[in-house]
Amino acid sequence: METILFLSHTEPDGALPRAALEALTAARALAQGTKGQLVLGVFGAETAGAAAQLAGAGAQRALAVTSPELAAARYASDAAAAEALARAAGATVVVAPSTSRLARVLAGVSHRLGGKIDTHATGVAAQDGAPTVTRWFYRQRMEATLRRAARPWFVTVDAGTQPAFRAEGAAPALEAVPLALADAQRRTRVTGFRAPEAQAQTIRPDAKLLFVAGAGWTKKQADGKPHLDQAEQLILGFLGKAKASLGSSKSMTDLATEGHGVMGFMTHLNQVGQTGSTPRHAKGLATCCHGEEPHVVGWRFINERRAVNLDPNCGWARGKADVVYVADAFAVMEKVNALLASRG
Ligand SMILES: Cc1cc2nc3c(=O)[nH]c(=O)nc-3n(C[C@H](O)[C@H](O)[C@H](O)COP(=O)(O)OP(=O)(O)OC[C@H]3O[C@@H](n4cnc5c(N)ncnc54)[C@H](O)[C@@H]3O)c2cc1C
Numbered sequence: 001m002e003t004i005l006f007l008s009h010t011e012p013d014g015a016l017p018r019a020a021l022e023a024l025t026a027a028r029a030l031a032q033g034t035k036g037q038l039v040l041g042v043f044g045a046e047t048a049g050a051a052a053q054l055a056g057a058g059a060q061r062a063l064a065v066t067s068p069e070l071a072a073a074r075y076a077s078d079a080a081a082a083e084a085l086a087r088a089a090g091a092t093v094v095v096a097p098s099t100s101r102l103a104r105v106l107a108g109v110s111h112r113l114g115g116k117i118d119t120h121a122t123g124v125a126a127q128d129g130a131p132t133v134t135r136w137f138y139r140q141r142m143e144a145t146l147r148r149a150a151r152p153w154f155v156t157v158d159a160g161t162q163p164a165f166r167a168e169g170a171a172p173a174l175e176a177v178p179l180a181l182a183d184a185q186r187r188t189r190v191t192g193f194r195a196p197e198a199q200a201q202t203i204r205p206d207a208k209l210l211f212v213a214g215a216g217w218t219k220k221q222a223d224g225k226p227h228l229d230q231a232e233q234l235i236l237g238f239l240g241k242a243k244a245s246l247g248s249s250k251s252m253t254d255l256a257t258e259g260h261g262v263m264g265f266m267t268h269l270n271q272v273g274q275t276g277s278t279p280r281h282a283k284g285l286a287t288c289c290h291g292e293e294p295h296v297v298g299w300r301f302i303n304e305r306r307a308v309n310l311d312p313n314c315g316w317a318r319g320k321a322d323v324v325y326v327a328d329a330f331a332v333m334e335k336v337n338a339l340l341a342s343r344g
Helices: 018-034 048-053 075-089 100-112 228-242 250-257 293-299 329-343
Strands: 003-009 037-044 061-066 093-097 116-127 130-137 142-146 153-157 209-213 245-248 283-287 304-309 323-326
Touching: 003 018, 003 075, 003 100, 018 037, 018 093, 018 116, 018 130, 018 153, 037 075, 048 061, 061 075, 075 100, 093 100, 100 116, 100 153, 116 142, 209 228, 228 329, 245 250, 283 329, 304 329
Parallel strands: 003 037, 003 093, 037 061, 093 153, 116 153, 209 245, 209 283, 283 304, 304 323
Antiparallel strands: 116 130, 130 142
16 A cells, blocks of 8 residues: 655745645545555644644644754755655655755655655656656656656655645644754754845746746837837836736847846746746736747646737737737736726
8 A cells, every 4th residue: 555645844934835735635636546545744943834734634644843953945954854754654655845945855865765756747646546647858848647666756746736735624733753963964054045136036936927028028119219118117017016927038038138238137037938937827928029939838838828919920829829919018018007006
């Protein structure tokens, strides 16, 4: 019988990240499908807050490693905590969210336990009672379903692929799992955080909308001149009001990052496409972006797509968007921002 361990770290306030609640949905489905037992395992400086979020998950056991040494992400202590939980659970399959903290340590943990790992899973299921994992390869062009005989089998689940688990009922009692750290495992110290200014944080994976800015924003407009300041104001104004996530085309990213002095808030991390990211927002709006295939391939998981382009023959108009507004994006976004402002 499989023992499925749901594994996650907590946030500094003791709660689980949203991605963890999605991974829990996958772990529960796997336990049901394989008729296995479900064990929950959390680690962090605070874990009590997580218990309420795990209520009603139907687990046989709920384990926690709680230590001030786990307040900040650190390879040695995070790996030791994950290892302790996997051993205490006797896990044969470990399902964890693909957060940066876990993505960093779990390959090492699986190696220590003599197991195997598959990352970026988008689906976890049981076929004929055996666990299977679905993931994409070759920049989201091919989807494969995998089985493995090796145990323990670690699987990290990508955020945005599963519905988040909703707690119901009484919180489970957390069974404490001891963590013994040697001095060498405590050597790295986190002395502080340096984060970009709030305005510069334009990538928001949990936003409802992806707003893509293409190179058209920097091009000469009807009056024969580019309007970069206005473009920046319109884009930042919309992002601030709609709380949308900012994506860009490669042409736009290249202009912004190669010292052309435009769109200082844009980095290569905003780039969507074949050589960029493949975000998972429910809706997307492309502006001043042509909709060429190497860009649109990054929209694979965006279900509702709209575009604003002056060109009625742009790529979006060729079956790549649900709605194309053949219009001047400067005028459209000015109107949209005014409407959003009037709603408060
Ligand atoms: C190997 C390879 C990998 C690549 N990977 C990527 C990738 O990961 N991501 C990516 O994006 N691209 C990628 N590309 C590049 C891609 O093919 C395109 O060159 C790029 O996406 C074009 O960016 P764009 O649409 O912003 O710019 P442009 O092609 O310059 O299009 C600008 C658009 O803005 C419109 N426009 C201008 N003014 C306005 C206005 N006022 N209102 C409305 N519309 C307006 C124009 O009509 C035009 O359609 C790759 C290419 C190759 C060869």
